[in-house]
Amino acid sequence: MPALKNPNADLRKFYHRTFEVSLILSLAVIVAAFKFSPQATESELLNEGTQEIIKIEDIINTVQKPDIPPPPKAPQIITAALDDIPEDIFLDDIDDIKPVKLPDKPPSKPIVIDDEKIIFEVVEEMPAPIGGLKSIQEKVNYTEIARRALVEGTVYIEARIDKNGNIIDAIVKKGLGAGLDEEALNAVKSTKFIPGKQRGKAVNVKMVIPIKFVLK
Numbered sequence: 001m002p003a004l005k006n007p008n009a010d011l012r013k014f015y016h017r018t019f020e021v022s023l024i025l026s027l028a029v030i031v032a033a034f035k036f037s038p039q040a041t042e043s044e045l046l047n048e049g050t051q052e053i054i055k056i057e058d059i060i061n062t063v064q065k066p067d068i069p070p071p072p073k074a075p076q077i078i079t080a081a082l083d084d085i086p087e088d089i090f091l092d093d094i095d096d097i098k099p100v101k102l103p104d105k106p107p108s109k110p111i112v113i114d115d116e117k118i119i120f121e122v123v124e125e126m127p128a129p130i131g132g133l134k135s136i137q138e139k140v141n142y143t144e145i146a147r148r149a150l151v152e153g154t155v156y157i158e159a160r161i162d163k164n165g166n167i168i169d170a171i172v173k174k175g176l177g178a179g180l181d182e183e184a185l186n187a188v189k190s191t192k193f194i195p196g197k198q199r200g201k202a203v204n205v206k207m208v209i210p211i212k213f214v215l216k
Helices: 011-037 041-049 091-097 133-137 144-148 178-188
Strands: 152-160 167-174 196-198 201-213
Touching: 133 178, 133 201, 152 178, 167 178, 178 201
Parallel strands: none
Antiparallel strands: 152 167, 152 201, 196 201
16 A cells, blocks of 8 residues: 655654754853853942841830829919998997887687587597497398308498487498398497497597307
């Protein structure tokens, strides 16, 4: 089979020779450049070789103290100039001054206390129901509701008794309910009392009367 490539046209045939020649020429040019280049003087070398030395000094930290205000000035004492006392004023003239007469006080009116409106809570002799508390207990009746609910206890009635022994007013202070409060209130209102006395005199008195309810 005939060769496809012409051996005279093969470029790789002269590759190694061309590379060696190029390398030799390059080295020759470099050697010539170093040999025939101008030499630098000694002063230029010193100038180029010297370096500027920068010395760094330590900076001392300073503390700024606040300005201290000056002390306050001492107050100045100013003496007041006293006016001269006129010589025509004498202390003997004070005796000639007449005292001022004050108006007479109006006569005091006697304080009148209406004994009818005063109600005592504590007196020497407290009121008492005629016949005792038993007479009030006999007037109360157990209601059917309280009996079925087995309600027991004490109802407290606050009564105001006049100096004649009559009930002025009466209210339930503490009750039990189930109709027993009304029974106790009606029993107290229908009772006559011996009036209370203070220093031997009959007065109006407010008192609390207990009414007990107990199932038999």
